[in-house]
Amino acid sequence: MKNGLLTIVIGIVLAAMMLTSCDEKEITIPAFVPPDTERVVVIEEMTGVSCQGCPNGSTKLQSLIQLFEGNVIGIGVHGDFLCEPVSGHSQYDFRFDKAKEIENSFFFIGKPAAIINRQKFSDQDFIGITNVDAWQQYVERELEKPQLLTLGHSHEYDSDTRTVEIEITGFPEQNVEGTFNITVQLLENHIIDAQKNGPDIQDDYEHMHVLRAVLTESAFGDNFDTDLEVGEMISRTFTYTLPPFDGTWVEDNIEVVAFVSRVEANSEEIIQGTQFHLVEQ
Amino acid sequence: MIRFFLTIISLLTIVQVYSQSQGRLSGGFQARANVFLRDSLIGADEIPQYDNEFAGAEAWLDLAYSVSGFTVGVRFDLFNNSNLLNPNLSYTAQGLGRYYLSKDVGKLSLTAGHIYDQIGSGIIYRAYEARPQLIDTALLGVRGSYRLNENWSFKAFTGRQRNLFSTFTPTVKGANLEGFLQLGEEKKISLAPGIGFVNRTLSDEVVGNIVGILTGYQEVDRFALEYNTYAATVYNTLNVGPFVWYTEAAYKSDDVFFDALATRTDLAGSSLGKFVRDSGTVFYNSISYAKNGLGITLEGKRTEKFNFRVDPTLMLNQGLINFIPPMNRENTYRLTTRYQPATQDLEELAFQADIQYRIKKNLSAGINISNITDFDNNLLYRELYTEVVYKYERKWQLTSGVQVQRYNQEVYEAKSDVPIVETVVPYADFLYKFDRKKSIRAEVQYMHTGEKDGVKHDFGDWVFAQVEFSLAPHWSFVVADMYNSGPGKESPTDENGNLLKLHYPRFDVFYVNNSNRYSLSYIKQVEGVICTGGICRLEPAFSGVRFEISSVF
Numbered sequence: 001m002k003n004g005l006l007t008i009v010i011g012i013v014l015a016a017m018m019l020t021s022c023d024e025k026e027i028t029i030p031a032f033v034p035p036d037t038e039r040v041v042v043i044e045e046m047t048g049v050s051c052q053g054c055p056n057g058s059t060k061l062q063s064l065i066q067l068f069e070g071n072v073i074g075i076g077v078h079g080d081f082l083c084e085p086v087s088g089h090s091q092y093d094f095r096f097d098k099a100k101e102i103e104n105s106f107f108f109i110g111k112p113a114a115i116i117n118r119q120k121f122s123d124q125d126f127i128g129i130t131n132v133d134a135w136q137q138y139v140e141r142e143l144e145k146p147q148l149l150t151l152g153h154s155h156e157y158d159s160d161t162r163t164v165e166i167e168i169t170g171f172p173e174q175n176v177e178g179t180f181n182i183t184v185q186l187l188e189n190h191i192i193d194a195q196k197n198g199p200d201i202q203d204d205y206e207h208m209h210v211l212r213a214v215l216t217e218s219a220f221g222d223n224f225d226t227d228l229e230v231g232e233m234i235s236r237t238f239t240y241t242l243p244p245f246d247g248t249w250v251e252d253n254i255e256v257v258a259f260v261s262r263v264e265a266n267s268e269e270i271i272q273g274t275q276f277h278l279v280e281q
Numbered sequence: 282m283i284r285f286f287l288t289i290i291s292l293l294t295i296v297q298v299y300s301q302s303q304g305r306l307s308g309g310f311q312a313r314a315n316v317f318l319r320d321s322l323i324g325a326d327e328i329p330q331y332d333n334e335f336a337g338a339e340a341w342l343d344l345a346y347s348v349s350g351f352t353v354g355v356r357f358d359l360f361n362n363s364n365l366l367n368p369n370l371s372y373t374a375q376g377l378g379r380y381y382l383s384k385d386v387g388k389l390s391l392t393a394g395h396i397y398d399q400i401g402s403g404i405i406y407r408a409y410e411a412r413p414q415l416i417d418t419a420l421l422g423v424r425g426s427y428r429l430n431e432n433w434s435f436k437a438f439t440g441r442q443r444n445l446f447s448t449f450t451p452t453v454k455g456a457n458l459e460g461f462l463q464l465g466e467e468k469k470i471s472l473a474p475g476i477g478f479v480n481r482t483l484s485d486e487v488v489g490n491i492v493g494i495l496t497g498y499q500e501v502d503r504f505a506l507e508y509n510t511y512a513a514t515v516y517n518t519l520n521v522g523p524f525v526w527y528t529e530a531a532y533k534s535d536d537v538f539f540d541a542l543a544t545r546t547d548l549a550g551s552s553l554g555k556f557v558r559d560s561g562t563v564f565y566n567s568i569s570y571a572k573n574g575l576g577i578t579l580e581g582k583r584t585e586k587f588n589f590r591v592d593p594t595l596m597l598n599q600g601l602i603n604f605i606p607p608m609n610r611e612n613t614y615r616l617t618t619r620y621q622p623a624t625q626d627l628e629e630l631a632f633q634a635d636i637q638y639r640i641k642k643n644l645s646a647g648i649n650i651s652n653i654t655d656f657d658n659n660l661l662y663r664e665l666y667t668e669v670v671y672k673y674e675r676k677w678q679l680t681s682g683v684q685v686q687r688y689n690q691e692v693y694e695a696k697s698d699v700p701i702v703e704t705v706v707p708y709a710d711f712l713y714k715f716d717r718k719k720s721i722r723a724e725v726q727y728m729h730t731g732e733k734d735g736v737k738h739d740f741g742d743w744v745f746a747q748v749e750f751s752l753a754p755h756w757s758f759v760v761a762d763m764y765n766s767g768p769g770k771e772s773p774t775d776e777n778g779n780l781l782k783l784h785y786p787r788f789d790v791f792y793v794n795n796s797n798r799y800s801l802s803y804i805k806q807v808e809g810v811i812c813t814g815g816i817c818r819l820e821p822a823f824s825g826v827r828f829e830i831s832s833v834f
Contacts, residue, residue, distance in 0.1 A: 024507045024508065024509055025507075026505040026506070026507055027488060027492065027505060027506050027507065027508075028505050029492055029495045029496055029498075029503045029504075029505070030492070030496060032496055032497075052698055055552070056552040056553055056554065059547050059549050059550045059551070059552040060547060060549075060552060062547075062548070062549030062550070063547035063548040063549045063550075065549075066548040066549060067497075067548055109369050125367060125370055131596075132552070132554070133494050133497070133539075133554070133555070133556065134494070136493075136494075136496070136497035137490075137493045137494065137497070140493075196698060198553070199691075199698065
């Protein structure tokens with residue numbers, strides 16, 4: 001019996017040693033290769049100045065914009081949850097009705113959360129993805145899809161009246177049935193104001209890509225076209241007057257974002273976006 | 282699979298007929314039905330059950346049949362608009378949740394199907410079920426165990442971990458040798474040693490996901506990974522007279538896990554939280570003494586980087602391969618269980634002392650102290666719990682004491698901008714027996730919480746009172762109320778932002794008949810943490826009616 005027991009003990013130890021000492025071939029991580037596509041993905045980051053974890057999300061968003069240069073548009077939506085100004089610190093309140101409407105139309109369980117092309121991915125429980133590490137994978141997935149539309153733009157800005165006229169033009173790349181909406185938004189960069197950051201309140205936090213205005217009547221866009229057909233050209237024009245300077249609404253820092261979404265019963269998948277500065281940099 | 286098991290059952294029936302041996306059927310049934318009544322004031326809203334579905338149910342039917350050394354078991358699981366999987370989601374599915382077949386052949390025992398098991402205290406491997414949180418880590422595979430003699434046994438297993446009605450793709454395999462030795466002329470010293478080994482091999486799918494994540498990392502944060510991770514443990518229980526000493530040491534080889542406190546470098550700056558790859562250890566000791574009405578237990582545990590999952594990208598309670606024992610008292614009263622520490626698997630230094638003393642035949646007292654920190658001595662949890670029990674003949678009994686807690690809500694509930702919650706909870710539990718059948722039990726508890734900047738921590742102060750009237754052997758009626766007497770930072774507010782003092786009442790009727798138990802409850806319940814053996818989950822508020830049945834046969 002003692003021999004049998006000893007055999008078992010030695011057996012376990014040897015098996016463990018054999019398995020652990022196996023010279024397993026390591027998997028090396030391939031270098032990042034930028035996608036070769038004209039598709040542009042829109043990331044709406046649900047964020048807030050009273051959200052301690054949100055600077056993590058904003059850093060990731062900015063990194064993705066830089067990594068996928070020209071293929072990713074980032075929008076910081078300060079809509080409702082954890083968006084109240086930081087008492088005694090904040091100078092500005094980024095909330096407005098349409099931002100709140102956009103935020104509350106999406107389901108997510110915490111902030112920061114990214115809505116990527118307004119897609120609910122099948123391996124995610126919610127449309128809002130709170131796992132910051134996973135954002136890049138879904139951006140890559142969206143960029144792998146075929147491009148359905150090319151968006152062009154032109155605009156004229158009168159700095160005296162602070163009025164801008166924007167023309168967005170669509171050129172379908174494929175024939176696609178359905179109803180399509182266009183949304184035009186203004187974002188503002190480089191706003192220095194308070195942000196909760198972990199256990200601290202950072203008074204000089206630089207807010208980027210802050211959603212400031214939605215130019216379309218509906219927060220979810222106005223009708224753009226029905227059934228895209230290759231060869232046609234769809235054009236829509238929007239006019240907007242910037243509010244007076246109050247420390248924000250700095251014309252040099254304003255970006256214009258436009259995107260087209262396919263409207264279906266339970267989804268509004270964004271198929272293409274475009275972005276440009278209000279004042280040429 | 283259902284067809285396969287019907288075939289097995291048919292074969293067993295044939296075996297029974299031919300062997301003329303008496304088979305034995307046993308099982309249990311548990312069901313819970315919820316009617317969700319939206320109450321936005323307490324936060325019981327904005328999930329599908331309150332907005333659209335209004336009702337949900339969960340049920341489990343266990344059946345096991347044994348004949349001629351064979352045992353076959355099945356369990357039917359049902360989830361209907363259930364919020365058990367994720368408190369913020371609705372989950373609907375049904376099917377065979379468990380099936381297994383086992384056979385004893387002399388000293389050899391073989392099992393195939395869903396297997397619950399553990400090695401040592403579970404530090405490197407535990408497959409178990411905890412229904413309150415829908416944890417079910419059964420291994421779908423095979424296990425062979427062999428009894429070498431009356432003191433030594435050996436087992437080995439392999440399979441994939443259950444993932445609801447399917448399995449996770451990585452594979453798990455393990456082996457365990459356990460023994461029992463008695464020493465000394467009078468055999469007053471005994472040893473129960475064991476060694477165990479577990480190996481997890483990632484699937485291509487999981488490796489692909491991790492590679493996808495790491496591709497997004499900057500070079501400085503990237504690491505090469507391997508398919509295999511190994512864990513080993515050595516443990517022993519030593520009994521010497523009134524002393525019992527359990528000790529276990531476990532090691533896990535390099536493994537990928539998410540470290541929420543690690544700094545990640547991004548193109549646009551740095552941020553917190555990233556996947557890392559490292560090895561881990563756990564050391565656990567428990568020494569107890571029991572003699573002449575005095576019982577003392579001292580426990581200590583050091584955990585470092587021991588997050589062990591079938592898939593490293595899974596979070597919260599998903600895909601856990603192991604179970605690290607908690608190091609705090611398992612309380613039972615409503616307010617003393619409000620703040621419970623979940624076991625921290627990346628970094629935890631925990632100690633606990635428990636002393637129980639029977640002063641007289643009808644008077645006993647106890648004190649429990651636990652202290653949990655990280656390696657930098659930052660406090661995670663501290664508790665002092667006292668209890669005095671006095672019995673007057675068989676007429677009445679009074680249990681009373683006080684609990685003092687410090688609870689790191691930022692760590693345990695991932696809430697930011699929250700202080701360490703400080704509480705003091707005096708409590709009393711009085712049981713009075715009118716006669717052999719009728720009794721009444723009353724509980725009163727008060728929770729006093731600390732303040733920061735003039736605002737009470739978390740939900741602030743609470744008063745809880747409960748009266749339970751029992752008519753043995755069938756009926757009992759419970760009326761309870763939890764009142765937010767001194768609302769805190771997280772308490773609901775009115776439209777002007779004023780903190781509200783809300784009541785959270787509960788009414789229950791229980792009926793027991795033989796081995797069947799029924800209950801009907803009206804519940805308003807505040808958001809809180811529920812734990813099963815150190816595995817915890819933040820549960821949102823609940824408002825509604827609940828009907829439950831449990832039966833054993």
